[in-house]
Amino acid sequence: MFFHPMDFLILIAFGLSIWAQFRVKGTFTRWSEVRVMSGMTGYDAARRMLDSNGLHDVPVEPVQGTLTDHYDPINRVVRLSEPVYYENSISAVSVACHEVGHAIQHQHSYPMLVLRHRMFPVVNFASGVAPFLLIAGFLFNAMNLVGVGIIFFSAAVAFQLVTLPVEFNASNRARELMISEGFITNEEERGVAKVLNAAALTYVAAALISLLELIKYIMIFTSNRD
Structure with a gap:
């Protein structure tokens, strides 16, 4: 349990996660210093995008x-x-419009967002119980507990995987609407892409860590069952 070949990959993924966190903060800070030509603040952009999509309430x-x-x-x-x-920076407008992208997903019942919402109550319980089941199962060599822990942990991993298309879709919606509605110029799109891509990378890294951990637990469980 404590020393496994998969731990090397998990360690690499963990390093990627730390790097992604630094990158998103650095990218946000950098583009926070660049003002959008439209002069809109994050609030202005969010409000206008919501209103233009009929989300006045x-x-x-x-x-x-x-x-x-x-x-x-x-x-x-x-x-x-x-x-x-x-603020009226590229970072501010990018992040604001990304969050509105989620509101638009909600409005149109975007399938992956609907699935994510339905999964949340189950995942919230499963993610809290899974670590205790896995630890107890490995400590007492109780493979039945490990098996149940893996099932619960799988739910948490599935939730993170479902989150990825939700986040990428929200960013894509934001970028398209920001350009079509004149919030940013074509030249400013490069900065917007950098801000949104940096944020998305943090979700990818987190999902990768969880997926590798799940594979590790399954490998240990399988080897012990054999």
Whole structure:
């Protein structure tokens, strides 16, 4: 359990995750210093994009912190971190429109988003229980517990994999609408792409780590069963 060949790949993926976190912060900071020619703040861009898609009843609210931006599907609210909400940079507009992309997905019942929402209650429980089952199973050499832990952990991995197309689709929607509605110029699209791609990489790294860990547990379980 503690020393396995898969650990080398997991370590590499973990390094990728750390690098991705630094990259997203660095990219956000860099493009926060570049103002959009339209002069719109993150709030302006989010509000206009919501209104242009008929989502007049979805509010845009500021929240404390950095990179704490998210769309709340339960209360149907776009929440933007203060640096995004108030600033008129490429980073601010990019992040704001990405979150609106999730609201538009919700509006059109984007299948992967619907699946993600339906999975959440199960995954929330499974991800909390899985580590205890796996640890107990390995410590006491109880392969039945390990097997159940793997099933629960698989649900968490599936959730992360489903999250990937949701995030990429939201970014694609944002970029298309930002250009078509004149929020950014064609020259500014390069900066927008860098900000959104850096953010997406963090989700890819997290999913990769979880997937490799799942493969490791399955390999250990299979070898012990044999």
